[in-house]
Amino acid sequence: MMNVSQTMETEEDLLTCLHIKLHHPQQSCKGLYGLLPLGTRSRHSADDPLRLGRDAQACTFALVDVRVSRKQLALHAYRTAQSPDMLFTIQNLSQRGRLSVNSSELGYLERTDLPDKALVRFGEYEMLIIRESGEAKGSFEVDFEVLAVPPSRETCTGEPSTIPVVETGSRVMNSFPGELRVGLLGPLESDETCYS
Template sequence: MNVSQTMETEEDLLTRLRVQLYHPQQSCKGLFGLLPLGTKSKHSADEPLRLGRDVQSCTFALVDARVSRRQLALHAYRTPQSPDLLFAIQNLSQRGRLSVNSSALGYLERMDLPDKALVRFGEYEMLIFRESGEAKGSFEVEFEVLPVSPSRETCMYVPSMSPVMETGSPVINSLPGELRVGLLGPLETDETLMYNS
């Protein structure tokens, strides 16, 4: 195989990280003013991508004094078992915790980033999607701002959010009481009532 066949070309499809951001005060504070919103930016896979408030040491910066100078880093890597470019996330903040899909990361702790992840730190929520590509030496990042919290939005799309009573079925719970008794058999009783009567 000659060198020209192994080099990355402009036509290679880059792996893309789509990062959707949300903060409760985003509309009045300009927190995302330093981010390249709505545009794709290309990055070398051998350099970690850092996010924080320090413009000098971070690849991307947030305009918020409550964010750590260096909040988090995304590291690209590959494994012998997979041709895809994968990512790990690392918490760089000594004073704040970071969670990935509700798994907490302490200072300098790192974990593999799934193809879709909800990352939280402070009041920030980031929904990160990884879209596979062919290129090995670089990837692209695209930022956008979400109008509503991604955690709230995912709850709204859960098919059965109606309260489930002791029967475990929202369908049976919507039936009149006399019909439920016949379908369910004996109703549960409160044990304290049995002892007090």
């Protein structure tokens, strides 16, 4: 029979950590992250969902932004018999806002498994969530960081990607009328396949 001290987590147990890296286009001129514990790891019980939204009373973490839903999203910890790791699902709690995880959209109350590295988008926010495995079973840590560049502009290696350059000075392009040249160039899109 095990005594209580053998089954309890100790300070030496390595906790699973969710590194949440945020970006918003207007973050430098607004205090959007004023209620987040930036630069400090915070510990959370694995049996309580971690909620993010505008309402500081209803959510674990709050963003100071009227365009964010009162409850935007929730992260739920879980375990399986096949794996010793603590895993997570992400759930969209917003009735009016869209939430995408690695380009897959979640409707209201829908949830999906969170991969080890995920690009989450809602409104104008981008969050890169990276799960670092640990041994502890009853709690995990969260570490918030603000990124200067949107995570969708980074490559899989974490290095900034090169900005695409459109060449418009070729003889072939200049031989078309101006209206056709614009149509031939088409929209520029970033490649997000490395987060899937």
